Amino acid sequence: MPFVKTPKIPRATIQRLSVYLEALNTLSHDGAKVISSEALARFCNINAPQIRKDLAYFGEFGVRGVGYYVDDLSRSISASLGIDHEWRMVLVGLGSMGRSILRHHGMRLHGYRIVGAYDIDSGNIGQAIADLTVRPLSEFKSASPSLNAEIGVITTRPDNAQEVTDELVAAGICAILNFTSSRLTVPAHVFVEYVDFLHHLYALSFNLSSTRAD
Amino acid sequence: MPFVKTPKIPRATIQRLSVYLEALNTLSHDGAKVISSEALARFCNINAPQIRKDLAYFGEFGVRGVGYYVDDLSRSISASLGIDHEWRMVLVGLGSMGRSILRHHGMRLHGYRIVGAYDIDSGNIGQAIADLTVRPLSEFKSASPSLNAEIGVITTRPDNAQEVTDELVAAGICAILNFTSSRLTVPAHVFVEYVDFLHHLYALSFNLSSTRAD
DNA sequence: GACTGTGAAAGCATTCACAGCA
């Protein structure tokens, strides 16, 4: 009985795959055809056995005695991560952070497309930003079937985050990228990722303070 | 010989401390005086022994049979993280992401103050944004002693990130918050934190795809 | 009685060494 090659993939592996992908795209751009785990390791500041193990979770992408074909591997990782097709997203909250994300080029380039812009702040509603018109969140549920978005991005003020989440989940969204500092409560089938740069600043402060103390 | 209570603190602990802090501030705001690890655990979606262990790395903040005093604990965590005073930062790159960070209220509220705005793109230089004037990065090194900033924030295009990093490090910056998708190479004494929401989107895509497949 | 602080056990993730293949 041949197993599908997926026992249980560490979360950390997924994060590193993103790094490999980034690196491979750069390498490909520079004309590299083949790369060894050792060379890729140096490029990413990650060690070689780790890379081999990570990749092995998803299949056998390399050629022994040769290495990995850059473009092949890039495609394989994309497929493994599920980013080999376009993902449709809705954005809620058009303060400066929301606008900046709406205008962010990288996301579109990598297959993430914002197909709806909503807000609960009436001040923003009706505005046209980057070919979308901001609608009140209350309209999302009825628009949802035609928008066909799978990922919700929240950039409101923290106090509104849970309310927005509930609304999105009620409308069938199963994945949320949360830029606010609020922790969200969601049903088990919903995935949440937190982007909180304050936390990263705390980590820097901690490191600075503790080396200072030595 | 009484040890300072710091054997080796897991990185994950630092991240969770940020979460506790956030929660405690909310609780304090709502008038709570005392909270048990169990109650805090429910509030943060983290389990109770984990919280107790995390806190124990830094000292004995609780009272047996009672719990933790909310405001006390909040202050203790802030001190442990080294965020009980203001941190000065310089921002490099004033595209839409940079501007949005410059205008972000939360950061200032939490003791992070941007004291200098730089860019290498001549289009932005000279502009006044939120009481700062954008200067060319080449001027940073000489201004650095008087600015007295400790943290650098990079929001340029990815291709410029390494160059900017080198410049910041040369001027004495020891901590970098990197919003670009580039991996940075830095000397051992410099700390780097990556804020890459594309990676978070990848994680969501992966989760969505793999549950879809079941 | 209630809840913290902590050693000991279990569970994960990373590293290593080497077998297996071009």
Next chain:
DNA sequence: TGCTGTGAATGCTTTCACAGTC
């Protein structure tokens, strides 16, 4: 020969159970 794929060993984190304290 050179480099991948992988079981076995190491090192971290998390979990648990309970002793210690208010």
